[in-house]
Amino acid sequence: MCGICGIRRFTNEPIERSAVDLLILNNQNRGIDATGVALQQEDGTIEVCKNDVPPFEFIGSNIYKTFMDKHFNDKTLTVLGHTRKATQGTPRDNRNNHPMWKDVTAVIHNGVIHNDAQLFTQFKLERSAETDSDILRAILDANGLTPKAVELLEKCSGNAAFAAISTKYPGKLLLGRSGNPIELAATKHHLYFSSETGPIYKALRPFKFAWGILMRDMTPNDYCMITMEDHSAWCLGSKPRNGVKSREDDWLEWHQKMKITYNFQPVNYTCHSQYHGSRVRFYDDRPVDLVECPGCGLYLNVTQAQLKDLKKFTCASCKSPLLLVDAKGTNAKTKGK
Numbered sequence: 111m112c113g114i115c116g117i118r119r120f121t122n123e124p125i126e127r128s129a130v131d132l133l134i135l136n137n138q139n140r141g142i143d144a145t146g147v148a149l150q151q152e153d154g155t156i157e158v159c160k161n162d163v164p165p166f167e168f169i170g171s172n173i174y175k176t177f178m179d180k181h182f183n184d185k186t187l188t189v190l191g192h193t194r195k196a197t198q199g200t201p202r203d204n205r206n207n208h209p210m211w212k213d214v215t216a217v218i219h220n221g222v223i224h225n226d227a228q229l230f231t232q233f234k235l236e237r238s239a240e241t242d243s244d245i246l247r248a249i250l251d252a253n254g255l256t257p258k259a260v261e262l263l264e265k266c267s268g269n270a271a272f273a274a275i276s277t278k279y280p281g282k283l284l285l286g287r288s289g290n291p292i293e294l295a296a297t298k299h300h301l302y303f304s305s306e307t308g309p310i311y312k313a314l315r316p317f318k319f320a321w322g323i324l325m326r327d328m329t330p331n332d333y334c335m336i337t338m339e340d341h342s343a344w345c346l347g348s349k350p351r352n353g354v355k356s357r358e359d360d361w362l363e364w365h366q367k368m369k370i371t372y373n374f375q376p377v378n379y380t381c382h383s384q385y386h387g388s389r390v391r392f393y394d395d396r397p398v399d400l401v402e403c404p405g406c407g408l409y410l411n412v413t414q415a416q417l418k419d420l421k422k423f424t425c426a427s428c429k430s431p432l433l434l435v436d437a438k439g440t441n442a443k444t445k446g447k
Contacts, residue, residue, distance in 0.1 A: 111140050111141065111195050111220065112140055112141045112192060112193060112194050112195050112208070112218075112219070112220040112221075112305075113137030113138070113139075113140030113141055113191075113192065113193035113220065113304070113305045113306070113309075114137075114190075114191070114192055114218045114219070114220050114271060114272065114273055114292070114303075114304070114305050115133040115134060115137050115190075115191040115192075115302075115303060115304040115305065115309055116133070116188065116189050116190040116191055116218070116273055116283075116302075116303050116304075117129060117130065117133070117188070117189045117300050117301065117302055117303075117313075118187070118188045118283050118300065118301040118346060119186070119187050119188070119299065119300055120299060120300065120301065120361065121298070121299040123298075123299035123300070124183075124184040124185075124186070125186055125189060125300060126316060127178060127182060128313075128316060128317055129302075129313040129314070129316070130147070130178075130182075130189050130191065130313075131169050132309065132312045132313040133191055133302070133304060133309045133310070133312075133313045134147065134165050134168070134169060134191040134193065134309075135165050135166060135169055135309075136306075136308055136309035136312050136313075137165065137191070137193045137304060137305060137306070137309050138164060138165035138166060138193050140193055140195065140220070140305055140306070141193040141194045141195030141196075142164035142165065142193065142195070143162065143164075143194045143195055143196040143201045144160060144161065144162045144163065144192075144193075144194040144196065144201040144204075144206075144207035144208070145160065145161060145163060145164065145165045145167075145168035145169075145191075145192065145193055145194070145207075146158065146159065146160030146161070146168075146191070146192045146194070146207050146208050146209050146218075147159050147160070147174070147177075147189065147190065147191050147192070147209075148189070148190040148209040148211065148216040148218070148275065149181050149182055149186050149188070149189055150186070150187050150188040150189075150216075150275045150280070150281075151181075151185055151186060151187060152185055152187050152280065152281070153280060154276075154277045154278070154279070154280030154281070155277065156211075156216050156275060156276075156277055157177070157181040158209050158211045158216055159173065159174060159177040159178075160192075160204060160207045160208065160209065161173060161174075161204065161207070162201035162202055162204065162207060164193075165193050187280075187281055188275050188281075188283055190209055190216060190218050190273055190275060191218070192207075192208035192209060192218040192219075194207055194208055197222060197241075197242070198222075198240060198241050198242045199239055199240035199241035199242075200240070203239075203240070205238060205239040205240075206239045206240050206241045208243065210238070210239060210241070210243050210244050210246065210247035211238075211247070212238040212247060212251060213277070214250075214251045214276060214277055214278060215247055215250040215251045215255075215274055215275070215276045215277075215278075216274065216275050216276075217243065217246050217247045217250060217272055217273070217274045218272060218273050218274075219243040219246055219270055219271070219272040220270070220271045220272070220290050220305055221268060221269040221270035221271060221272075221289065221290045222242060222268045222269060223242040223243065223245055223246070223266045223267065223268040223270065223370075224242070224267045224268045225265075225266065225267045225268075226241075226242040226244065226245040226266075229245050229249075229265060229266065230245060230248065232265075233248075233249065233252070233262070235248040235249070235251075235252060236248065242268070243272075245266065246263065246266075246270070246272055246274070247274075249262050249263055250274050250276065250284070254276065254278055254279060255274060255275075255276050255279045255282050255284040255345055257364060257366055260286065260343045260366060260368050263286065263343075263368060263370060264368055264369060264370055265370075266370040267370065268289075268370065269288060269289030269290050269370070270286065270287065270288055270289065270290055270370055271286070271287040271288075271289075271290035271291060271292045271305065272284075272285075272286050272287075273285050273286075273292075273303065279348070280348055281347070281348025281349065282345060282346065282347060282348050282363070283301075283345070283346045284343065284344070284345050284346075285303065285338065285343065285344045285345075285346070286342070286343035286344075286368050287338050287339075287340060287341070287342065287368075288340065288341050288342075288368055288369050288370040289340070289341075289370075290305070291305055291306070291337065291338075292304075292305065292337070292338040293305070293306060293307045293310060293335065293336075293337055293338070294335065294336050294337070294338050295307075295310045295314065295333050295334065295335040295336075296333060296334050296335075297314070297332065297333045298332065301346070302314070302333075303338075307335065310335070314333060315327050315328070341367060341368060341369040342365065342366070342367060342368055343365070343366055343367075343368040344362060344364075344365050345362070345363045345364050345365070346361050346362060346363065347361055347362070347363035349361075351363070403425040403428065403430050404430055404431075405425060405428035405429075405430035
């Protein structure tokens with residue numbers, strides 16, 4: 111479980127930096143292994159900052175403050191934020207932290223993709239990180255923020271909620287979810303999204319001075335909110351389709367089905383390359399029976415195959431012959447078993 115969040119500006123009203131901080135900070139219950147942010151300007155330029163620290167430490171760090179002072183301004187069009195709970199790929203290697211980024215598409219992802227290695231081979235794509243999320247970045251790098259890319263994303267097995275921006279598609283924001291949540295809220299000027307509604311509520315309540323004391327505004331902005339439709343992808347365009355910039359216009363460029371969970375196949379894990387062989391050898395996928403050592407009072411599990419030769423076995427500690435425990439919990443002698 112990770113946290114994703116972000117803000118897209120649709121008018122000349124700037125994004126508030128405090129809103130960005132609050133979105134990220136209040137998603138930290140979803141992951142504290144690493145934190146990251148991506149900014150896109152009107153010309154399509156993307157800047158990324160991330161580090162393997164919790165959100166509360168990241169927001170207060172000199173790295174983040176220097177980054178935001180340099181790149182965040184009144185013209186910043188889109189902000190993506192991520193709080194990571196690491197699964198695949200160590201957070202100590204910053205390439206594994208979100209946003210996933212290799213100079214074209216910045217992607218933030220909450221979920222697990224089980225067949226990423228297979229898809230990298232199948233689509234002949236190049237990894238830039240150890241994480242399963244990197245397959246989303248690779249597919250979008252190669253195919254853009256397009257319906258075709260979403261069709262390829264359906265080849266993934268697992269679950270996902272993600273957001274993506276691209277230097278090749280200035281101003282466009284791609285949102286997709288299949289299984290994992292995305293909450294949306296809109297004001298007169300901005301679109302907010304987050305894995306949970308709580309961070310949005312807090313980001314919509316700006317700080318202001320009252321009697322010289324910095325306090326949270328109890329009167330929220332006018333806004334509307336909805337849970338994003340599951341198994342779908344939405345692409346918000348760089349400009350309204352009718353060319354007039356107002357909040358009533360249709361900025362949703364396209365919207366289509368995206369279901370990536372239907373073809374899930376469990377991963378065939380091994381433990382030191384011996385697990386499955388050991389299971390077949392000792393358990394053979396059949397029920398086990400319970401035996402007791404009368405000397406130590408210990409209970410042990412044995413397989414059907416071992417039961418055939420139970421009288422050959424003795425307790426490793428006291429060398430007493432083992433007794434089979436029947437369904438009623440009483441002991442039966444090994445003779446004849």
